[in-house]
Amino acid sequence: MIWLEDIEVGATERFGHYVVERDEVIAFARRYDPQPFHLSDEAAAETHFGRLSASGWHTASMTMAMIVAHYRDIGFQSLGSPGVDELRWLKPVYPGDTLSCETEVVEARRSASRPEMGLVTSLLTVRNQDGAAVMRFRPTVMIRTRTPG
């Protein structure tokens, strides 16, 4: 298991493999983001998306699926997250794309109010199969400390 004390600022990782399925893009959009460019190629053709594109919140959710699988692989037990900063949807995500993640730890600190807990902030970039960055954000996650003080 990984503790706050094991986290190094500047450390980088690559992980994840998520194939974006057309049916899933449409099902997500119908329920949570039914804007025309997330529902049909025809409507998307009239916009800068060009063709059916995933909701940005769907891309964030697919990314979270990759993150949680990676947590499991490396023994990182998150206590939850206070939030994320600078979430940017940089390029459309299309059905058929394969997504993966790159992270760099930018800050790791003990919580002042809860010294048994630490806060780790990373810069996370999601890329498609061509290496193009499609989304980027700065998540902060809570993690246990090995020593309480």
Place this chain on the structure above:
Amino acid sequence: MIWLEDIEVGATERFGHYVVERDEVIAFARRYDPQPFHLSDEAAAETHFGRLSASGWHTASMTMAMIVAHYRDIGFQSLGSPGVDELRWLKPVYPGDTLSCETEVVEARRSASRPEMGLVTSLLTVRNQDGAAVMRFRPTVMIRTRTPG
């Protein structure tokens, strides 16, 4: 239809009504955020969540559903979003909660590179049925301008 020129900085709105369903919380978490506190009351009881809580990305997605329904009601045709800032999950969202939104326009400007387009930034707060803020973020959305220059 609403254009950039119709948007006033400081304008506020309240909208939305989303009942958080237990089955939906679990289904979302299974696919996109299978951390224990999003899957069962028993696992959540051992954490600060206390009981089964929605994934933060699920809360963001439910919020987007409220936003898109509101866009339709008021004739706001978004061209998409470059991103959001300062996304904060302030309190757990539980099955049985009813969510609603408050927004305030904080900036509205013409795009320098694409003068036929504007960018509107808001501060959006999601509250539960007790009026408690559960999530807050600053979305920026693209919208057409009435006059191109």
